[in-house]
Amino acid sequence: MDALSKIFDDIHLNRSEYIYLKAKNNWAFQYHEHGAMIAYVVMQGQALLHINRERIQLESGDLILVPSGQNHCCTASASPVFQNALDIQPLFDEKHQKTIDLESDQYPQHEACMILAIRGHVDSIMAKPLFNALPDFLHIQHIMSSTAPEWLQIGLQFLAVEVNQIRPGRDKILDHLVSILFIECVRDYIAQLKDSKNWLNALTHAELSNALAAIHGQPEQPWTVEGLAEQCCMSRSKFANLFTQIIGEPPLAYLQQHRLRLASQHLRSSQLSIQQIAHRVGYSSETAFSQSFKRSYGLTPSQYRLQYQQTA
Structure with a gap:
């Protein structure tokens, strides 16, 4: 896709x-x-x-x-x-x-x-x-x-x-x-669109679109910069520079933010356990996932889910 x-x-x-x-x-x-x-x-x-x-x-x-x-x-x-x-x-x-x-x-x-x-x-x-x-x-x-x-x-x-x-x-x-x-x-x-540095341009970019498709299609995979560069048939350094230039942040930073947004969706709309969600969005450790999620959202995954349930 x-x-x-x-x-x-x-x-x-x-x-x-x-x-x-x-x-x-x-x-x-x-x-x-x-x-x-x-x-x-x-x-x-x-x-x-x-x-x-x-x-x-x-x-x-x-x-x-x-x-x-x-x-x-x-x-x-x-x-x-x-x-x-x-x-x-x-x-x-x-x-x-x-x-x-x-x-x-x-x-x-x-x-x-x-x-x-x-x-x-x-x-x-x-x-x-x-x-x-x-x-x-x-x-x-x-x-x-x-x-x-x-x-x-x-x-x-x-x-x-x-x-x-x-x-x-x-x-x-x-x-x-x-x-x-x-x-x-x-x-x-x-x-x-004439702005080459717009995120939307990357979705149809001849080289970067494959990396975005991989991130959004398989966020659970242990992607590295090298692995994403291979998806685009580019060298690691050229891919990293081009991605950062057009997207506005490095590849792994973008990947992490996408994973956390996806995790927030699972927390709000599914009954999956925290551990299951962690694995589904690419974290091998529930602890590492919880720490990363709290840094981004200010709440642990459990607190986030509870807060959503109380306000829904």
């Missing part, structure tokens, strides 16, 4: 949900939950997305993806009253697969707007390297036109059919469609 595919396996993008927002007049809504991928498709009208002091004009037929679900607000007006913005986070749970009427009596009046909002849950810890490498948003214009990428047109056609019908296997199909949407957006972004 290639590195990008394995990374999408690791982040566990699932439980896709959607709502339709039927907005009138000077409306505003906000979203502020991390650990979820959010996408908006403007079916009718116009909107402004406010994120990290940026304002993005959205037209009918546009799609905008907020990969990490970070705080943002969407409005009809350039001068919204933010304190009156509707929080749509709970609506996905309470009224998912329904149309929400979002009306305001505030002026100025605006044309009606229809937005399809899609949420896909992810493991935010496992997704951290991916989210750090992506921009705050990915904006694809005119997705309903004939000039839009074919994958997007087909995906949205399937999505439109599935969201309007209740058939067996529907939730699984939605999960797959949303996964394809996210992956293709990321692939398009990588194809246009």
